[in-house]
Amino acid sequence: MSPVRAELRKLLGLPTAWVGLVLGTLTAPVVLLLNAPYTRRAIAAGTLTDTSDLGLRDLGIGLIGPIVLGVIVVSSEYTSTGQDAPGARQLTATLAAVPDRLRLLVAKATALVLVVAAQAAVTTAATLTLTQVLYGEHAPAPAPARVVAAILYWTLTALLAYAIALISRNGIVPLTLLIINSSVVSVSYLLTKVTDLASYLPDIVGAQMFIGSADFPVEIAPVTAGLVMTAWVIALLVVGAVLFERRDV
Amino acid sequence: MITIDRISKTKSRTQILHEVTFEARPGRVTGFLGPNGAGKTSTLRILLGLDRPQSGTALICGRRYQKLDRPLLTVGALLDGSGAHRARTARAHLRWVAASNGLPDSRADEVLEVVGLTGDARKRAGRFSLGMSRRLGLATALLGDPAVLVLDEPVNGLDPAGIRWMREFLRDSAAQGRTVLLSSHLMGELAETADDVIVIDKGRIVIQGGLADVIGDHRTLEDAFFELTATEAGGPW
Numbered sequence A: 001m002s003p004v005r006a007e008l009r010k011l012l013g014l015p016t017a018w019v020g021l022v023l024g025t026l027t028a029p030v031v032l033l034l035n036a037p038y039t040r041r042a043i044a045a046g047t048l049t050d051t052s053d054l055g056l057r058d059l060g061i062g063l064i065g066p067i068v069l070g071v072i073v074v075s076s077e078y079t080s081t082g083q084d085a086p087g088a089r090q091l092t093a094t095l096a097a098v099p100d101r102l103r104l105l106v107a108k109a110t111a112l113v114l115v116v117a118a119q120a121a122v123t124t125a126a127t128l129t130l131t132q133v134l135y136g137e138h139a140p141a142p143a144p145a146r147v148v149a150a151i152l153y154w155t156l157t158a159l160l161a162y163a164i165a166l167i168s169r170n171g172i173v174p175l176t177l178l179i180i181n182s183s184v185v186s187v188s189y190l191l192t193k194v195t196d197l198a199s200y201l202p203d204i205v206g207a208q209m210f211i212g213s214a215d216f217p218v219e220i221a222p223v224t225a226g227l228v229m230t231a232w233v234i235a236l237l238v239v240g241a242v243l244f245e246r247r248d249v
Numbered sequence B: 001m002i003t004i005d006r007i008s009k010t011k012s013r014t015q016i017l018h019e020v021t022f023e024a025r026p027g028r029v030t031g032f033l034g035p036n037g038a039g040k041t042s043t044l045r046i047l048l049g050l051d052r053p054q055s056g057t058a059l060i061c062g063r064r065y066q067k068l069d070r071p072l073l074t075v076g077a078l079l080d081g082s083g084a085h086r087a088r089t090a091r092a093h094l095r096w097v098a099a100s101n102g103l104p105d106s107r108a109d110e111v112l113e114v115v116g117l118t119g120d121a122r123k124r125a126g127r128f129s130l131g132m133s134r135r136l137g138l139a140t141a142l143l144g145d146p147a148v149l150v151l152d153e154p155v156n157g158l159d160p161a162g163i164r165w166m167r168e169f170l171r172d173s174a175a176q177g178r179t180v181l182l183s184s185h186l187m188g189e190l191a192e193t194a195d196d197v198i199v200i201d202k203g204r205i206v207i208q209g210g211l212a213d214v215i216g217d218h219r220t221l222e223d224a225f226f227e228l229t230a231t232e233a234g235g236p237w
């Protein structure tokens, strides 16, 4: 238990973590608000008939939060602690305190899941409430299972970022990879134009856990999508853990 | 009690440690001496479970560091830097370390006082000077009031008052029955602090024993050291 408490403190004591928390929590509701006038007109004009994904659809943009959190749980251990000793890193103190590396990784993952699940719950609740306020009866409340799936997707994405950071031992690689892919150009999405297999990449398949009607090239049932996403996360976590266990610090 | 038994380590295809074997006993200050690149830090990192040896064992109180449950209650370690993330205050750093081993928050302020950093508790570690970082690192090592201290170049970066304080602190610790292992290349310093001396050169232990035995017929520890490590005085030193 103590290592988890320590990891929670470490994470919430980092200014970058709060950037991830605030950005991740506010982005989706803000985007929803900004889109409101356009969406209202579309509903009034009858061009937007399927409103079942309103709200949930915008959650994806907030994934930057879990991605940042998942990455810095690891990258903060590897950043240099000062110019006096270029090789010195927090990881030395961390492993001195919790030398069982597997136990450490579990503690870190637990702290991350607790923070991200809470963030996802708050964001999802805010986004769905806002959708109700804005569109009223036009936007039916989604089934509870879909809401849970959305929270689960956020949590799994954080763990995916965590695993990639463990493998790369820094923050730049996973942040660039995941943020560009989830916001600027989705390489995964472009790949789906080339091969149907790309539909099983984590970010494409993960969204299908809770978004039904979007134009996915291959339709995958939510539960299957969740299982595929979980398999990705487990596979990458295992690779990350084996490397972390074996490497010299 | 620290027992290092035939540790060998290869890094980047070069063997940097050759069957390193020695002991550090309770109630004594053991000085680990050697020129730059001799393998002191490498040995201590293996002792602390940070790096893996190719062969050999390093035990603290009969157990590998990785097998200690709340290690900070047994071992206090000081390596390069403070180990504190730049964005954290000294107090925040000490509090998470304390929490990880089930120690109360109040320990943070207690050890800050011991190392003379009470006034800097709310300062971020990234703003610390070299000497302040070393003090914070030592404070971290003392959190669990450990019976074993492992310190890599502890006086590095300390001012004269800090060096004197460290010397007395280490002597007191040993007098209270603690095992103190410290590496250094400051011979004068070690000659005043250490009871036992281990000399390492190019990854091999060249001599170990009581301070007087290691000095032997030489005038000073420094003379003995240069003789043993075959480094010409006035050379790179």
Ligand SMILES: Nc1ncnc2c1ncn2[C@@H]1O[C@H](COP(=O)(O)OP(=O)(O)OP(=O)(O)O)[C@@H](O)[C@H]1O
Residues within 6 Å of the ligand: B011, B012, B014, B016, B034, B035, B036, B037, B038, B039, B040, B041, B042, B043, B185
């Ligand atoms: N990552 C590495 N890859 C290859 N060689 C390394 C690595 N780290 C250390 N070494 C080598 O291992 C040897 C021992 O280094 P170590 O840091 O243990 O020396 P030291 O006795 O602590 O020296 P100093 O007094 O300068 O601190 C050196 O020759 C060094 O070049």
Ligand SMILES: [Mg+2]
Residues within 6 Å of the ligand: B040, B041, B042, B152
């Ligand atoms: Mg060294």
